[in-house]
Amino acid sequence: MPANLPPQYYEAERRYREAKEPQDKLKILHEMFAIMPKHKGTDKLQADLKFRISKLKKEIQQKKKASRRDQYFVEKEGAACVVLIGAPNVGKSQILSSLTNATPEVAPYPYTTLKPLCGMMPFENVQIQLVDTPPISSDFMEPWLAGIIRQADLVLLVVDLLSESMLEETETVFKRLEQSKIQLEIEEREVNPLDGIAHKKTMILGNKNESEDSEENLTVLKDLYGQRFPIFSISAKGKKNLEELKKKIFDSLGILRVYTKVPGKKADFEDPVILKIGSTLLDAARAIHKDFAYNLKYARLWGNGVYDGQMVQKDFVLKDGHVVEFHI
C-alpha cells in the first residue's frame, strides 16, 4: 500500500531538515506525525517517526541535565500568579489566549509550547497573572517547570475532556510532579523543610466541554477526583463558562482588596491594595510601606460590617471592599 502523504507532510519534513535546534526538530517531528495519515501503508513510517521522536527527547533531556542551560523563571506580577499545567494538547495555550491578551501558539499536535508565557487576566479591578507552560508527559517534563509551579499561588491542572486517555494523562501529571516533590492538593501548605515537598493549591479544569462525550468524561473526572479537588469545566475555544471561571479563580485565591483614602477625599477604587484573607490593618500598612506600618496609630474604616468612619486598631481584621483612612 502506498503511503500517499499529503503535501504539508513534505513541507514539514523540509523544515525539519533545516531546523537547527533539537527542540525545534522535536516540534516538527510531532507535527509530521500528526499530519501523516494513519493506515497500513504508513506503519513503517509511523514507527520510524516514533523512534526518532523518542531518541530526540532522550538527547534533549540528557543535554539539559549536562548543561542546565535553558532555565526559565517567571517574574510575578499582578494580584496573584496562576499556572496552567497539564498533559500535551489539552488546550493550556488556548486558555491563556482566551483569557488574556497574550498570543501563544495553539496547534492541533502535542509539544507546541516550549517555554513559559505570561498574560494578565483582568477580573473586576484586579489583574491576575496566568502562566502557560510546556506539557508534562510520562517521558518529558522540563526540569525548570517545577520551580514555576512552586512559586504560583494557584495551579490549574488542565484536562482534555475529549481525550480517550484522559485519566492516564492526568495520573501521569500527578506522578511526574511527585517525582519533583510537588503534591497537588485542595489547600496550599507550607513546604515541610524535612522532606521539601510543596503542597500546591490546585483546581482541575476540564477543557473542551462541548459535547456529550465531554460531559461523560466530566462525570468520570468528578467521580474520581471530586473529593480531592474543585473541578470546573469550560470550552476555551468555544468561550463557554469563561466568565464563571474568572470568578472561581479569584474566589479560590483567598485575596481581599482594600482601598485607601486621605482625610476629606474620596477613595481610589481603581487601585486596590491586595492582601490575603485574614489580614489586619497593620498588614495593610506594611503592604504600603514598612515605615508607614511603624508609625501607624489607628485608621478610620468604611464598608462591610463597620459604621462609616469607624475607628479601628492595628489588629483589626479587614474585609474585601473596606475603605481605609490611615492615621499616623
Ligand SMILES: Nc1nc2c(ncn2[C@@H]2O[C@H](COP(=O)(O)OP(=O)(O)OP(=O)(O)O)[C@@H](O)[C@H]2O)c(=O)[nH]1
Ligand atoms: N474542541 C476544542 N478544542 C480545543 C479547545 N481548546 C483547545 N482546543 C484545541 O486543542 C488543540 C491543542 O490546543 P493547545 O492550546 O495548543 O494545547 P496545549 O495544552 O497548549 O498543548 P501543548 O503546548 O502541546 O502542551 C488545538 O487544536 C486547539 O484548537 C476547546 O475548548 N475545544
Ligand SMILES: [Mg+2]
Ligand atoms: Mg501549549
